[in-house]
Amino acid sequence: MIFETLWQAGEPVHSGRVLAVEFLNDGKRHQAIWFNEADAGQGGYFDAEGKTLKKAFLKSPLQFSRITSGFAMRSHPISGMWKQHKGIDFAAPVGTPIRATGDGHIEFTGSHGGYGNMVVIQHSGSYSTAYAHMSHIASGIKRGARIAQGDVIGYVGTSGWSTGPHLHYEFRVNDAARDPNSIVVQQTQSLAGTALQQFHRQVADIKHRFRLLSAEVTQLAAR
Ligand SMILES: [Zn+2]
Known part of the structure; x- marks a missing residue:
């Protein structure tokens, strides 16, 4: 070394x-x-x-957490409807810092229906990532702001349609949520x-x- x-x-x-x-x-x-x-x-x-x-994207937006719901068919915890879960849920205590998984700029920040307090980051190419149910969004996170991989963008909460503190994370290609484990991102x-x-x-x-x-x-x- x-x-x-x-x-x-x-x-x-x-x-x-x-x-x-x-x-x-x-x-x-x-x-x-x-x-x-x-x-x-x-x-x-x-x-x-x-x-x-x-790596173009971090595997997880949280440093220590466990996945409680992956990208798969499931019965919705609130509506009870059987449908595709279009993201990955990470269980973590309220206030756990959420990191941007890749470089990019802020495309959306604010409250958005069932997602609660949410941040969406636009990355290069056709990729974007969304982070939902935040307790609050980090200061300085404004639409258009440049973001580096690992920057803290907000904190875990349970805002929106959520049954307990967790982060709902979506990896999107051309604005459609995809399973990040099935996508080969170009280096x-x-x-x-x-x-x-x-x-x-x-x-x-x-x-x-x-x-x-x-x-x-x-x-x-x-x-
Ligand atoms: Zn979820």
């Missing part, structure tokens, strides 16, 4: 960002390299070929052009450092 160390007056103060990691498992080499394209603002981790390691952008050239130079340096490190480890092991 290669990471930053921050120094002050000749003393290491604390460790900073992880710049590169190499992990050998079952003879397979896994690498992650931090890269921040010049004047791009936001960096990320990539493999040695320059393919982003960031987010890989590096190209001058950014890729810049990245390759950085990777060459990192690989050189890893070689030096493993030589050192081999020497220590031989002692």
Whole structure:
């Protein structure tokens, strides 16, 4: 692992960002390299070929929760009607922060019938995600606002047609709710052009450092 160390007056103060990691498992080499394209603002981790390691969508909008109702046929808890549940329900206590599962911008925020307090995020391509039954929406979440993956957009509640505190999460393609586990989302952008050239130079340096490190480890092991 290669990471930053921050120094002050000749003393290491604390460790900073992880710049590169190499992990050998079952003879397979896994690498992650931090890269921040010049004047791009936001960096990320990539493999040695320059393919982003960031997933387009998080698996869950809540950090700790359990799924109480998946995307399947069920008898509706309030109406008793047998119909498709067009989303995934995550049980969690009132006030649990809800995270945006992908980058995008806010398309809807407010109260919306049975959904209660809801936020809808429009992502790139034809994808959008909806988060319903919130106790309240996070401050600064306004229509048109830009959102990054992991940003807190609201808090779990039981507003609208809900029988108890939970998050109803919908993954939509062209505004139609779909089972997120059945959708293969195309990977987010890989590096190209001058950014890729810049990245390759950085990777060459990192690989050189890893070689030096493993030589050192081999020497220590031989002692
Ligand atoms: Zn639901």
